Amino acid sequence: MVALLGPNGAGKTTAISLMLGLAPPDTGTVTLFGGTPDDAVRAGRVGAMLQEGAFVPGATVRDLVELARALYPHPLDTDRVLTVAGLAGLAGRRLDRLSGGEAQRARFAFALAGDPDLLVLDEPAAAMDVAARRSFWTAVREYAAGGRTVLFSTHQLHEADEYADRIVVLAAGRVVADGTPAQIRAQAGVRDASSLDQAFLTLTTEKDH
Ligand SMILES: Nc1ncnc2c1ncn2[C@@H]1O[C@H](COP(=O)(O)OP(=O)(O)OP(=O)(O)O)[C@@H](O)[C@H]1O
Numbered sequence: 001m002v003a004l005l006g007p008n009g010a011g012k013t014t015a016i017s018l019m020l021g022l023a024p025p026d027t028g029t030v031t032l033f034g035g036t037p038d039d040a041v042r043a044g045r046v047g048a049m050l051q052e053g054a055f056v057p058g059a060t061v062r063d064l065v066e067l068a069r070a071l072y073p074h075p076l077d078t079d080r081v082l083t084v085a086g087l088a089g090l091a092g093r094r095l096d097r098l099s100g101g102e103a104q105r106a107r108f109a110f111a112l113a114g115d116p117d118l119l120v121l122d123e124p125a126a127a128m129d130v131a132a133r134r135s136f137w138t139a140v141r142e143y144a145a146g147g148r149t150v151l152f153s154t155h156q157l158h159e160a161d162e163y164a165d166r167i168v169v170l171a172a173g174r175v176v177a178d179g180t181p182a183q184i185r186a187q188a189g190v191r192d193a194s195s196l197d198q199a200f201l202t203l204t205t206e207k208d209h
Pocket residue numbers: 006007008009010011012013014015
């Protein structure tokens with residue numbers, strides 16, 4: 001599990017767009033699984049949960065999961081996806097009637113349905129309440145424990161510290177730190193998770209980016 005951290009405008013969403021092939025790089029190249037992002041997406045190896053994206057009006061949560069499953073070669077069972085995403089009781093609910101946190105879980109279900117090798121989550125838990133957040137991260141960890149890679153962006157430092165194996169810190173479009181949570185804290189000269197805010201500020205503001 002890899003966390004992408006960085007202040008507003010650091011380039012997290014841009015990096016994710018490049019990795020997914022949604023935006024072309026002006027310079028350099030992006031390689032996913034040894035090929036282009038388009039190749040990886042077409043092979044069904046990538047699932048993504050983005051911050052935006054309208055739902056089809058009138059469609060239900062179950063319709064959305066079925067649509068995602070139809071796009072991938074080896075999808076998960078519909079009921080499994082609904083359970084993992086915490087939507088088992090909402091399968092028949094229209095997407096345009098979901099609350100903000102429920103809609104995020106529906107986006108998660110869409111990303112998960114194809115059983116992708118790489119799951120990309122852009123600020124996934126932002127609108128979720130405490131209980132939803134906890135069950136969401138438990139589900140994501142179980143997914144990663146099955147041998148998949150999960151890349152997520154977040155502004156919640158404690159989420160990165162608690163759930164990521166590796167944290168990549170961006171500032172002004174550049175990587176300013178890359179390591180385990182303990183290494184990131186050490187690099188910024190703080191000892192424990194309670195000082196993470198300070199570590200983050202030190203890493204993203206002290207140098208001339
Ligand atoms: N298509 C574009 N053309 C030019 N600049 C852009 C474009 N899209 C984003 N930017 C700029 O690039 C910078 C990085 O934006 P990005 O959305 O990647 O940041 P972020 O790290 O995801 O920020 P936030 O935490 O606020 O979501 C910002 O200054 C933004 O205004």
